Amino acid sequence: MAFIEVKNLYKRYDMGETVIMANDNLNFEIERGEFALIIGPSGAGKSTFLNILGGMDRASDGSILIDGKDITKLNERELTTYRRYDMGFVFQFYNLMPNLTALENVELATQIVKDAKDPKKVLEDVGLKDRMDNFPSQLSGGEQQRVSIARAIAKNPKLLMCDEPTGALDYKTGKQILSLLKDLSRSTNTTVIVITHNKAIAPAADRVIEIADSKIRNVTLNKNPESIDNIEW
Numbered sequence: 334m335a336f337i338e339v340k341n342l343y344k345r346y347d348m349g350e351t352v353i354m355a356n357d358n359l360n361f362e363i364e365r366g367e368f369a370l371i372i373g374p375s376g377a378g379k380s381t382f383l384n385i386l387g388g389m390d391r392a393s394d395g396s397i398l399i400d401g402k403d404i405t406k407l408n409e410r411e412l413t414t415y416r417r418y419d420m421g422f423v424f425q426f427y428n429l430m431p432n433l434t435a436l437e438n439v440e441l442a443t444q445i446v447k448d449a450k451d452p453k454k455v456l457e458d459v460g461l462k463d464r465m466d467n468f469p470s471q472l473s474g475g476e477q478q479r480v481s482i483a484r485a486i487a488k489n490p491k492l493l494m495c496d497e498p499t500g501a502l503d504y505k506t507g508k509q510i511l512s513l514l515k516d517l518s519r520s521t522n523t524t525v526i527v528i529t530h531n532k533a534i535a536p537a538a539d540r541v542i543e544i545a546d547s548k549i550r551n552v553t554l555n556k557n558p559e560s561i562d563n564i565e566w
């Protein structure tokens with residue numbers, strides 16, 4: 334059994350007269366520790382899927398097994414626990430607390446879980462050893478994204494979900510952040526899922542899931558993924 338199994342997953346938005354089918358019978362798997370991409374154009378249904386996988390929204394039909402547990406069957410309380418302990422989130426716009434330092438932002442996240450990692454060690458791991466006491470406004474975009482990755486990873490999540498994590502960053506910084514995410518998946522065996530428009534990154538991933546018009550168009554496995562450093566776009 335794969336670590337993540339998406340089976341016959343549907344999400345419909347009932348808009349009165351019309352129904353919008355945002356996820357239309359998705360079926361795919363992701364193995365533990367993979368660096369996986371979900372790629373597709375705007376409106377394809379990527380965020381809809383991520384919201385369901387992340388426990389922020391509910392499927393209309395179908396199931397998502399994570400480590401054998403069907404998260405579509407969880408009640409509200411169980412979903413809160415799932416979001417808190419099992420999930421790490423990284424978004425395009427970092428969402429850091431502006432009045433807390435980098436270290437305090439990470440510490441805050443670790444306070445709500447049981448088996449958290451040492452916030453200082455995690456900040457060191459993402460290359461911010463010397464910036465822990467800075468506030469977000471004193472950090473570059475790339476550094477702020479590193480803090481948000483540290484904050485997500487410090488919770489020791491089963492799964493790290495990243496929605497357009499390089500969307501607000503320049504080319505070089507975006508590459509560094511993607512390399513960091515891929516390295517983390519390797520060094521911690523955390524499953525990392527990145528949602529992106531950027532098809533050029535595909536050769537660097539272990540698995541590429543292409544979505545278009547609410548459906549899965551293609552799933553590709555790369556046995557020997559490229560280093561992100563070797564990819565140009």
Ligand SMILES: Nc1ncnc2c1ncn2[C@@H]1O[C@H](COP(=O)(O)OP(=O)(O)OP(=O)(O)O)[C@@H](O)[C@H]1O
Nearest residue numbers: 346353354355373374375376377378379380381382
């Ligand atoms: N809460 C909602 N109510 C109604 N329709 C929605 C809702 N959320 C998303 N949709 C619709 O579902 C479809 C898929 O949207 P979604 O945001 O998942 O796409 P996406 O691939 O993430 O796009 P983008 O890359 O632009 O974020 C779109 O047609 C969108 O308008």
